[in-house]
Amino acid sequence: MNRAWELAAGISRRHFLAWSAAVGAAGLAGCKSTEAAKLQTPRSQIGEDPADPETVPTVGSKTSVGNTEALTVSGVGLVYNLPGTGSSPAAGSWRTMLEDSLKKLKRDQTLNLRELLDGPGRTTSLVIVSAQIPPGAREGDPIDVQVTLPDDSKTTSLRGGELFATELITFDTTGNIRAQVRGPAARGGNQLVAGSVWARAQGPLVAGNIVLDGADGKEAKPDTDAEGRALYRAGFIAGGAKVAHTRPYYLLLNSGDQNPRVGAAIAERINTTFHTTSDPRFKVADAKDRELILLSVPAAYRHNHYRFLLVARQVPYNPVGANSVYRQKLEEELMDPATALTAAVKLEALGGDCRRSLKIGLESASPWVRFAAAEALAYLGQTDGAAELARLAEDHPALRAQSLKALASLDDAAGTDKLVEMLTSGDAELRHGAFIALRLADERHPALGGALMNRSYYLHRVGGRGASAVHLTAAGRSEILVFGDNVKLRGPMPPVPLGSEFTVSVPAGDEGAKVTRVVRLKDRDPEVKEARCGADLSAVLGALANLGGGYSEAVELVRRSARAEALSAPVVMDAVPREMSIQQLAGFAKVDTTLAKANVEVAKVGTVQPAVDANGFEVPVDQGPLVAPAGAALPKQALNRNPGRLFGPSRASDAPILDPAVVPAGGR
Incomplete structure (x- = not known):
């Protein structure tokens, strides 16, 4: 018998769930014993009046979120x-x-x-x-x-x-499994x-x-x-x-609410709130038993899992009427910049019938209110706030990352058209962020101009009237972005070595470039291959790929030609939007009505999308703005476009320690 299944013998059903999470033997891999400590035991609120704005029971009041770690x-x-x-x-x-x-x-x-x-x-x-x-x-x-x-x-x-x-595959030790189940079921040494x-x-x-x-x-x-x-x-x-397998999030019911009726009711409320007409068979929530509800992320939130979990926890346990005190209170709070972000999340959790309330927020004089309303409308599939999201992304760096994510979630030209317009922006961060959002919204969009080079990386030639530039990223998807129609190598450029086999040179004048590959063979004369092409950077990269050059040689060419001042456009590194959490934004919204301070502080306290569980799943509480100490230096973080992370790095602890000369995918 398989050793893993031998360990399972005699384990209770609840303990087996914890064990299977530890070794990845089931779809719930990732559950940690610390989840048990997080469970609370509040009095069941099933019978309370949902119209009372102070006591409305929600999904979050009856559950905790699990399976949120890589x-x-x-x-x-x-x-x-x-x-x-x-x-x-x-x-x-x-x-x-x-x-x-x-x-x-x-x-x-x-x-x-x-x-x-x-x-x-x-x-x-x-x-x-x-x-x-x-x-x-x-x-x-x-x-x-x-x-x-x-x-x-x-x-x-x-x-x-x-x-x-x-x-x-996943690996674990019998010692860890024994600790998970808290019993003698996992016997033997630490294997x-x-x-x-x-x-x-x-x-x-x-x-x-x-x-x-x-x-x-x-x-x-x-x-x-x-x-x-x-x-x-x-x-x-x-x-x-x-x-190979879907990894759903899950909700664990609090001990005071663990019964099949409550689990089924929560699943029904979530499925009703996030109902989609594109696939009627798709279930967002699936109650597996009296303790566990599996959660699958709806398509609208595919690039922002955190937003989905935040909103799902605010879904009222009982349906809220159109004229309820709760809804009226949220409509009032939406128009107040100090409470708009939280109110918008709670209105979004009521589903599509709150769209009229949110649209009123688009007319507010406050950018905080307009942003909160437009973002919630986008995740509800409404394009009314698309133009406002684009303006906010251009004008306010503090709201840029979230606005671009919301535009990427729209399955409509109203969103992609705005992203295409931003590709010509003079702001490198906005332009690169819009490119990422557009690629995630529609990978085949013609404005992306992408081509796979030698099965190694993607070269994107993004034309237009914007300033020319070459964008590189430290990790994540292997790609080079060439913005502008006239990015060239200028001669004279002596042979630039790339790796151990390639060189690229450009003579004086407009005679084009020469790419050479020298393959040294054992006991034989070296094999020499040459290709000549125009001095256009895209053409040179194409010739390099045709001779067998990969991503590392392509990036080396860009960096070395720029250092030699032989490249006609600047090279921009990791120009992606930084973002603050909803808790940080809510703190600024109370005191910074014009976002003047938030737009500056985002470069200090913002991140390039933290892990999904970095800030918890509670809506903001009353607190002051979060500001980094004066002069504090924050490390640059690398991209990692995993599912649900539009602008996202892995945490430093996620990445193995590699040679200094190698940039790991997902961290530095």
Whole structure:
């Protein structure tokens, strides 16, 4: 019998739920024992009058949110196509796991493992593959993949390699499982237990100095071997794995409300509030038993899971009438800047029949009120506030990230048209943020001008009358954005080395560029390939890709040509909107009616979208504005566009420690 199932024998139903969450054996992976400590036991409020604005029971008053942390998955994989920099894996547990994995994946084919792993050409290497499954991820969602070498590996570089299909699974120890179930059910020593397969990773690696510079502003150098060759012992594959199972959020009923009737009533209220006509069979909430309700994120909130959970917790347990005191009180609070943000969330939680109340807020003189109303209307599928959201994104950096997210949620040209207009903005942050929002709203929109280059990265040529610029990001999706119609390499530019095989040069005048690749072969003369093209940056990147160049070489070309002042447009790094939490915004709204201070402070206290559970799921309480100490320096955070995170980094603790020369996907 499978060791994991042996451990399950004799565990009670509730304990089995906690155990399965620990090892990822069920769709509820990620549940932590700390959730039990968060459960409260309030008196059941089923019979209270929902018309009383002070005592209306809500979903949040009867439940707590679970499964809100990322799930770590990993596996042992094989990188192939290395240019003689690989190594034969040593005998041991890593090699055994790799051989078992290869046999499983190629069960229908004859596989010579010794020839594959121990070939004289040193073209393969054993690697450790890891990834983070974000909360709320759906089957098929892409996630970033980290690839590292074991400490004892003799491989000198992963550059140029490609990851063979690798299953990523959850692991835990029997000791952790025993702690989860708080009993003697998990017997034996502290052994490693494998859980479920959560993703499969594969694809070409990006290994090399992508965007990081040293502390002195000069290009960071990787470690080198005795012959001066770069050592790239880690890399990443942006979007290199697909999620195999949906990870729903869930609601745990408080102990005083744990019965099937309450669970079914809460699920019905949520499904009624977030009803969608696009797929009548789709259930947002599914009551599994007396304690547990599974939550699936509706399409309107696919880029803002936090907003969905915040609103879902404010859904009244009992239906609220059109003329109820509760609704009237919220309509009054919406028009007050100090309470508008909270009132808008609660009105949004009443569903589509509150749209008229929200539309009145669009006429307010206060930008806080207009923003609160327009944002809520967007998530209700209403385009009335689209123009206002676009104006707020342009005028107020403090509201920019949230406004762009709301525009991206609109399944309508009213939203995408406004995003397209912002692509020509002179504000680099607004322009890049609008690009990200437009790509998430409609990945095939013609204004994006995207093309996949050598299966390694996306090149987006965004024309228009805006100022020319080249935008790069430190992590996340591998892409280069070229804004403007006339971004060129200027000569004379002497040969610029890219990686270990490529050079690009531009002679004086307008004679175009030359891309050269020199492949050094063992016991043979080097193989030289050349391509000539125009000096347009997009054309040079295309020629580089045609010769086999990847993302690392492309970014290296952009950075080095800019340093040599051979690029006709500036290079912009990580120009994405920072945002403050709803709690921070509510604090400023009480004292900063024009957003003058909030627009400045967002650069100090804002983040590039925190984790979904970073600020809790309560609506704002009465508090002062949150301001960073004078002169406080905040670290730049990298993009990680996981499902539900439009402008989002992973927390620093999520990312493994890699070589300084490698930018990990999802963190620095």
